[in-house]
Amino acid sequence: xxMDNKIxxxxxxxxxxxxxxxxxxxxxxxxxxxxxxxxxxTIVFAKIAEDMVRKGNRVLILAHxxxxxxxxxxxxxxxxxxxxxxxxxxxxxxxxxxxxxxxxIQTLQRESRLSKFDKEHFPVIIVDEAHRGxxxxxxxxxxxxxxxxxxxxxxxxxxxxxxxxxVKIALTATPxxxxxxxxxxxxxxxxxxxxxxxGYLVDVEPPYEIITxxxxxxxxxxxxxxxxxYDVEAQKVKEREVLADELDFDxxxxxxxxxxxxxxxxxxxxxxxxxxxxxxxxTLIFTASDEHADMVVRILREEYQKxxxxxxxxxxxxxxxxxxxxxxxxxxxxxxxxxxxxGVTVDLxxxxxxxxxxxxxxxxxxxKSRILYHQMLGRATRKCDEIDxxxxxxxxxxxxxx
Numbered sequence: 083x084x085m086d087n088k089i090x091x092x093x094x095x096x097x098x099x100x101x102x103x104x105x106x107x108x109x110x111x112x113x114x115x116x117x118x119x120x121x122x123x124t125i126v127f128a129k130i131a132e133d134m135v136r137k138g139n140r141v142l143i144l145a146h147x148x149x150x151x152x153x154x155x156x157x158x159x160x161x162x163x164x165x166x167x168x169x170x171x172x173x174x175x176x177x178x179x180x181x182x183x184x185x186x187i188q189t190l191q192r193e194s195r196l197s198k199f200d201k202e203h204f205p206v207i208i209v210d211e212a213h214r215g216x217x218x219x220x221x222x223x224x225x226x227x228x229x230x231x232x233x234x235x236x237x238x239x240x241x242x243x244x245x246x247x248x249v250k251i252a253l254t255a256t257p258x259x260x261x262x263x264x265x266x267x268x269x270x271x272x273x274x275x276x277x278x279x280x281g282y283l284v285d286v287e288p289p290y291e292i293i294t295x296x297x298x299x300x301x302x303x304x305x306x307x308x309x310x311x312y313d314v315e316a317q318k319v320k321e322r323e324v325l326a327d328e329l330d331f332d333x334x335x336x337x338x339x340x341x342x343x344x345x346x347x348x349x350x351x352x353x354x355x356x357x358x359x360x361x362x363x364x365t366l367i368f369t370a371s372d373e374h375a376d377m378v379v380r381i382l383r384e385e386y387q388k389x390x391x392x393x394x395x396x397x398x399x400x401x402x403x404x405x406x407x408x409x410x411x412x413x414x415x416x417x418x419x420x421x422x423x424x425g426v427t428v429d430l431x432x433x434x435x436x437x438x439x440x441x442x443x444x445x446x447x448x449x450k451s452r453i454l455y456h457q458m459l460g461r462a463t464r465k466c467d468e469i470d471x472x473x474x475x476x477x478x479x480x481x482x483x484x
Contacts, residue, residue, distance in 0.1 A: 092282070094272045095126050101270035102130060102251055114212070114265040115253045118274040119460025120283050120436075123253040127208045128158040130251060134206045135181045142204035143184045144242070145211055149410050151184040153436070154210060158182065187242045201247045209243065212252035212261050213453050240264055255460055256453040274463065283463045284473050292352050292479040343377070349446060349479045350381045356477065357442055359386055359398040361423040362469045364416065365442040366431060366461055368449075375401045375426045378446060382424065397421040403428050432457045438466035444477040455482060 091099065098115050105113045117123045131141045145151050183204070190196055243250060243264055252265040255274075262268075277283040357365050369375040379401050387394045400422035402412055409430065416425050417437045425431065428447075432454060440462045449455040462474035 091125065091129060092122065094280075095122055095129075098126050098270045098272070099129055105269050106249055110266070110269075111249045112265045113249070113251045114257065114262065114268045115251065116257055116268045116271040117253065117255060118272065118277050118283060118463065119255045119457065120464040121255075121272060121277050123210065123255070124154055124157045127210065127251060127253055128154075131158055131182060131206070131208060139181075139205040140203065141182045141206045141208060142246070142248075143182065144187055144190075144207065144209045145184070146186055146188070148186065149413065149435070150210060151186065155182070155184055187239055190242050191238045196242065196245050199246070201245060204246050205248050207243070207246055207248045207250045209250065209252040209265075212254040212265065213256050213258045213457075256456045258453055277463075282465070284465055284471055286459070286462075287473050287475050289476040289478050290356070291481070292349050292477055343381075345479075346374075346377055346381050346446065347385075350378065350385045353382070353444060353477060354385045354389060356475075357424070357444075359394070359423055361420060362439065363423070363441040363471075364437055364439040365424045365444065366437075366440050367424065367426045367444040368432075368447055368458060369426060369428055370447040371428060372401075372403045372405045374446070375403055375428060378426050382426075395421065399424040399426065401426050403430055429454070431461060435461065436464065437461070438464040438471070439469060440464075440474070441466075441469070441471055442475050442477065445480050445482050448480045449482050 094117075098117065102113050102115065115123070115126065117126065127143070131143070134141050143151065143154050145154065185195070240260075250265065252261065254261060257268065274283060278285045357363075367378060369378055379399050382399050383394060383396065386398075398421050400412060400416070402409055402416065402425045406412060412422075413431065413435060416422055417435075417439075443458065443462050445458075449458065459476070462476075465471060
């Protein structure tokens with residue numbers, strides 16, 4: 083809703099903002115808000131940032147990825163009508179007049195940016211997607227290579243939060259245990275089920291479980307066979323000979339470690355009967371690794387080409403991982419243009435990316451983290467009246483959905 087070039091808050095968003103203000107009145111300096119994906123967390127903190135800036139306070143907005151920070155900056159200016167420039171933390175100077183600064187925790191920590199700021203430089207800090215102080219069950223991106231393990235990541239995450247003497251607001255749809263240890267219990271929560279009832283989100287249809295012979299019986303390799311194995315430490319797929327004994331892999335080990343042509347061929351062959359590559363619906367496919375994503379893109383194109391009813395434009399299906407050149411531009415095309423309609427990713431698009439046309443989610447990997455899994459589901463919960471979206475579908479080949 084636009085009112086005088088501003089976006090009006092929904093009732094629950096206004097309640098969330100008031101809950102934050104009440105905690106400040108009571109002297110609490112750390113606040114946690116829990117709102118479902120698609121329910122406008124960015125709008126809420128944009129309004130909070132506006133209030134603080136109008137009172138003369140500098141605001142620091144933290145997130146874990148550059149595209150989320152840019153999205154936040156754009157939303158603040160659109161939602162508030164503030165005549166206020168936004169600056170990146172890595173570019174700011176000590177005497178900067180900018181009232182809103184955005185920065186990633188990784189950049190602030192790695193580049194020792196913290197020491198260049200007084201502890202009182204930012205009276206207000208807003209942490210978007212605050213659950214992301216963990217690295218469980220996901221591939222580290224280049225800027226995260228300095229964080230060697232989950233404990234190390236959490237420690238450095240907390241160090242950045244603790245450094246500034248400020249009021250701190252954290253927002254997430256899926257708070258992790260350490261999120262509440264840092265920010266306390268939520269001062270306001272709005273459930274996904276209530277958002278569906280109130281008409282702000284769409285619900286999921288009963289899941290489509292893709293059952294294959296390999297997922298039912300496991301995978302058996304004979305002595306001397308060649309197998310592709312995903313090396314987590316090296317962050318790449320290696321082909322090696324099976325050692326002295328014959329080996330069996332269950333579905334979890336398969337999806338996290340082993341990549342086979344036959345399994346993915348069987349799954350992709352099933353998907354083409356349900357998913358129209360011409361749109362207008364968008365589809366997001368989660369794979370186990372970058373090379374797995376390459377395999378799925380290739381096989382899907384081949385399977386669609388077998389069907390004469392489709393003209394297979396190569397742009398319909400695209401890999402979107404951290405290894406793709408100019409991936410941010412590709413994600414924008416996925417959101418705003420007709421093609422691609424099918425995005426194949428690992429975990430780049432699990433958090434914060436707003437593409438309302440996403441109606442189909444496909445899992446070709448096992449997801450151990452509850453937080454990560456619910457973030458993945460959250461990619462499809464947004465309404466999209468433009469395509470008459472009333473629900474979303476989950477296609478699961480790895481038995482995640484319970």
